[in-house]
């Protein structure tokens with residue numbers, strides 16, 4: 434039994450300053466065991482290669498999405514990080530808007546319980562250019578907990594507790 438859950442932050446609008454670490458939280462529930470996890474980013478920035486970006490699980494496991502990728506590129510628009518694609522994020526350029534293989538392995542999250550607070554950590558590691566985290570999403574494919582199928586049915590959006598910016602959307606069973 435598989436379910437695809439899309440967990441969205443919306444209107445995060447966090448400033449990414451020079452030499453700062455920016456962290457955003459996203460609350461996830463409804464997946465007891467992850468079989469695949471992808472990340473979607475929307476970031477405005479005037480020099481992409483300033484950035485090192487990580488995803489951190491509720492248990493503290495950290496995966497590096499990329500580091501100093503795309504020299505001089507400007508921003509990320511619905512940029513998807515997915516282990517199962519061939520093009521490395523290191524080969525991206527311009528404004529990143531496609532699907533790329535991350536630097537680290539998102540499969541490190543496979544098998545974990547997804548429930549809890551996930552973090553996106555953005556390190557701006559160079560002077561002169563800044564940006565903004567607009568939103569980010571986790572696309573989690575996995576096994577729902579027994580008995581929650583009606584709660585996480587196909588009817589649309591549930592607002593989650595425990596996160597100020599979390600939003601939960603389920604596409605139901607697949």
Ligand SMILES: [Ca+2]
Pocket residue numbers: 469470471515516517
């Ligand atoms: Ca994947």
Ligand SMILES: [Ca+2]
Pocket residue numbers: 450451452483557558559560561562563
């Ligand atoms: Ca900078």
